[in-house]
Amino acid sequence: MKSIRTLKTAVRALRRNVLRAALTTLGIVIGIAAVIAMMEIGNGSSEAIQRTITSMGANVLLVMPGTASTSGVSFGAGSIMTLTPADAEAIVRDCPAVGAVAPVVRARTQVVYGNRNWVPMSIYGTTPAFLRVRDWEEMADGDPFSERDVRNCSKVCLIGETLVRELFDGKSPVGKEIRIQNVAFKVVGVLRAKGANMMGMDQDDIILAPWTTIKYRVSGSALGNVNQSSASAQNNAPGTVSTAVNTLSQIYPNSEQDLYPVPSITQQADTPQPIRFANIDQILSTARSSAEIPAAMRQMGLLLRERHRIRPDEADDFIIRDMTEMTNALSSATGLMTKLLLAVAMISLVVGGVGIMNIMLVSVTERTREIGLRMAVGAEPGDILRQFLTEAIVLCLLGGAMGILLGRGCSFLVRLLLHWPTASSVGALIAAVVVSATVGMVFGYYPAWKASRLDPIEALRYE
Amino acid sequence: MDLIELHNIRKTYHLGEVELPVLKGISMNIARGELVALMGVSGSGKSTLMNLLGCLDHPTSGEYWLEGREVSRLSARERARVRKQTIGFVFQSFNLLPRTSALENVMMPLTYSADHLSERQMRERAVALLDRIGLGDRAEHQPSQLSGGQQQRVAIARSLVNNPRLLLADEPTGNLDSRTSEELLKMFQDLNRTEGLTIILVTHDPGVAHHANRVIHIKDGLLEDAAPAAAGQQPSPPATSASA
Numbered sequence: 282m283k284s285i286r287t288l289k290t291a292v293r294a295l296r297r298n299v300l301r302a303a304l305t306t307l308g309i310v311i312g313i314a315a316v317i318a319m320m321e322i323g324n325g326s327s328e329a330i331q332r333t334i335t336s337m338g339a340n341v342l343l344v345m346p347g348t349a350s351t352s353g354v355s356f357g358a359g360s361i362m363t364l365t366p367a368d369a370e371a372i373v374r375d376c377p378a379v380g381a382v383a384p385v386v387r388a389r390t391q392v393v394y395g396n397r398n399w400v401p402m403s404i405y406g407t408t409p410a411f412l413r414v415r416d417w418e419e420m421a422d423g424d425p426f427s428e429r430d431v432r433n434c435s436k437v438c439l440i441g442e443t444l445v446r447e448l449f450d451g452k453s454p455v456g457k458e459i460r461i462q463n464v465a466f467k468v469v470g471v472l473r474a475k476g477a478n479m480m481g482m483d484q485d486d487i488i489l490a491p492w493t494t495i496k497y498r499v500s501g502s503a504l505g506n507v508n509q510s511s512a513s514a515q516n517n518a519p520g521t522v523s524t525a526v527n528t529l530s531q532i533y534p535n536s537e538q539d540l541y542p543v544p545s546i547t548q549q550a551d552t553p554q555p556i557r558f559a560n561i562d563q564i565l566s567t568a569r570s571s572a573e574i575p576a577a578m579r580q581m582g583l584l585l586r587e588r589h590r591i592r593p594d595e596a597d598d599f600i601i602r603d604m605t606e607m608t609n610a611l612s613s614a615t616g617l618m619t620k621l622l623l624a625v626a627m628i629s630l631v632v633g634g635v636g637i638m639n640i641m642l643v644s645v646t647e648r649t650r651e652i653g654l655r656m657a658v659g660a661e662p663g664d665i666l667r668q669f670l671t672e673a674i675v676l677c678l679l680g681g682a683m684g685i686l687l688g689r690g691c692s693f694l695v696r697l698l699l700h701w702p703t704a705s706s707v708g709a710l711i712a713a714v715v716v717s718a719t720v721g722m723v724f725g726y727y728p729a730w731k732a733s734r735l736d737p738i739e740a741l742r743y744e
Numbered sequence: 745m746d747l748i749e750l751h752n753i754r755k756t757y758h759l760g761e762v763e764l765p766v767l768k769g770i771s772m773n774i775a776r777g778e779l780v781a782l783m784g785v786s787g788s789g790k791s792t793l794m795n796l797l798g799c800l801d802h803p804t805s806g807e808y809w810l811e812g813r814e815v816s817r818l819s820a821r822e823r824a825r826v827r828k829q830t831i832g833f834v835f836q837s838f839n840l841l842p843r844t845s846a847l848e849n850v851m852m853p854l855t856y857s858a859d860h861l862s863e864r865q866m867r868e869r870a871v872a873l874l875d876r877i878g879l880g881d882r883a884e885h886q887p888s889q890l891s892g893g894q895q896q897r898v899a900i901a902r903s904l905v906n907n908p909r910l911l912l913a914d915e916p917t918g919n920l921d922s923r924t925s926e927e928l929l930k931m932f933q934d935l936n937r938t939e940g941l942t943i944i945l946v947t948h949d950p951g952v953a954h955h956a957n958r959v960i961h962i963k964d965g966l967l968e969d970a971a972p973a974a975a976g977q978q979p980s981p982p983a984t985s986a987s988a
Contacts, residue, residue, distance in 0.1 A: 283859055286855055286859075287855075290855050293844065293848065296843075297841070297842065297843040297844060298843070650839060651839075651841060653839075654835075654839045654841075655852070655856070656800075656824065657798070657800060657827065657833045658827065658828060658832075658833065658852065658853035658856065658857075658902070658903075658906070659824050659825070659827045659828020659829070659853060659856045659857050659906070660824065660828075660855075660856045661820075661821050661824040661825070661856070662820060662821060662824070663821070664855075664856050737800050738795050738800050738801055741800075741835065741839070
């Protein structure tokens with residue numbers, strides 16, 4: 282009740298001199314508008330920078346098989362075959378912090394088209410998710426292959442710009458057939474040029490194909506398969522797996538592969554883990570956002586330990602790596618931007634606040650007689666303090682509201698006319714309201730306190 | 745018990761090293777329902793005395809009993825409470841809030857005193873007072889649209905809105921022409937007579953003092969005498985004595 286009355290009195294007092302009130306708030310209006318506009322433009326830029334860095338692969342998490350070691354001799358990362366495509370599927374299913382997941386099978390061999398040949402830096406067998414992981418979904422030409430191609434072991438591939446140049450002389454390769462180790466692959470799409478990566482390696486020197494195709498039709502020469510065949514040889518007749526599969530697919534090109542042969546009862550009893558016939562070389566995945574990288578790594582680690590039945594006292598049989606360098610660059614860029622914005626915001630708000638204080642002080646002097654009168658009719662010092670403080674806060678809140686409108690207008694114009702990226706931020710709006718009220722309180726307090734300390738006799742006599 | 749009892753009130757201002765005694769021991773009583781004129785030339789201490797009577801200031805020494813309560817040692821906050829409950833002020837320069845309607849000017853003191861009243865009750869009370877002083881039709885006018893006499897009448901309505909027991913008028917006719925002054929003084933007399941309101945008129949004009957039941961002269965910080973001004977109009981016997 283009392284506060285409502287104080288508010289009314291304050292509004293009435295402000296209405297008595299609209300021009301002065303408007304001039305007083307101008308500082309805050311401009312301050313808040315600057316904050317909002319800077320925040321929105323800055324947020325937009327910051328998001329654009331983040332997107333750029335993210336497209337370089339900052340959120341990519343790499344899962345590699347662990348290291349094999351015999352009598353203290355370690356063979357380095359990737360020397361045991363522990364990852365399966367089922368792991369990749371399980372990660373998609375069970376890790377909420379992980380966005381896209383792509384299993385990868387690598388090969389390195391010669392590619393032939395007509396009378397030209399080339400050995401690409403990387404031949405990756407993977408799934409369409411790979412393009413999502415690497416932010417590569419936009420094709421320069423043609424279309425990506427599908428999940429169905431992966432299931433069907435289809436002989437299709439996507440090639441990078443470098444291969445187009447080397448094998449096709451820059452002409453469109455879509456629909457043509459290239460041979461990888463004597464297996465004919467139809468080129469269905471050309472990847473957008475990505476250039477060199479941070480290490481200077483050509484990222485366009487690449488062939489992407491369904492991992493099943495690479496695994497079962499091509500990668501006899503890939504390093505990884507040596508181990509797998511020896512592992513399978515223990516349980517089956519030597520060479521059965523690969524030959525059987527290959528033979529089968531040649532007879533029925535479109536039949537689906539049975540990737541996981543059902544083990545016999547004896548096998549199940551003998552081996553604590555299912556035999557991984559279809560091991561893969563690595564799993565590429567992305568965290569949903571850079572903030573979720575640690576969570577994604579933790580979730581994947583737990584899931585893989587569970588799936589691989591690793592006891593708590595045993596070491597991981599896989600390695601998860603993140604792009605620490607890029608993540609750091611990302612967070613430092615974002616942090617820098619935020620600090621810059623904060624500094625600008627603080628300065629403009631302090632300037633606005635000092636403006637409020639100045640005019641409130643002038644106002645107290647100008648209204649000395651009024652204060653004296655109010656005291657004479659029984660206003661206690663606290664009433665006067667409250668009234669002037671309320672006036673300052675009302676001014677600041679009004680200024681804040683106008684500033685928000687003005688700031689949003691500015692950022693809208695910037696987006697419209699200059700085509701700068703902007704992003705609205707609810708945080709900035711809330712902060713603006715809180716800050717303007719705080720500025721009103723802090724900078725309105727001194728003049729209000731001064732008013733409340735006036736001697737009513739002096740104040741009434743003041744000319 | 746009289747409304748006001750002053751016992752040996754002294755007020756000394758300190759101007760740096762120099763001590764300036766303004767009131768040098770004033771004792772007097774003012775009964776309820778009196779219309780008293782406080783007269784003196786400028787510099788005589790009448791303004792200081794009025795500030796003390798109005799609880800705007802506290803004396804250096806002495807006792808001030810207002811409605812049977814010793815108020816000379818109260819804090820600024822407690823004095824503010826006494827003012828809003830007991831005392832109404834009318835000033836020489838009206839002191840109306842500019843760009844504010846007469847009605848809102850009259851309602852203004854209620855902001856601080858009438859937490860128990862609703863907005864409508866406050867408005868009704870202010871309208872009634874404006875009617876009483878004959879400005880009911882000017883309620884929405886701003887001070888700049890009113891004549892001096894009308895402004896001072898609004899100021900009187902404002903001073904009455906808290907139902908005070910004591911009305912202090914500091915040169916209420918100082919800024920008005922003689923005809924308006926006369927009307928205003930009639931109004932004071934009327935209020936005094938019909939409501940029994942105790943009124944103290946502070947003035948240097950014998951013509952104004954003439955309207956009072958009793959005139960108190962002050963000179964150099966001391967009361968001179970307490971002669972009745974207008975014979976036959978004394979509601980209470982003079983109970984004033986010069987200080988020792």
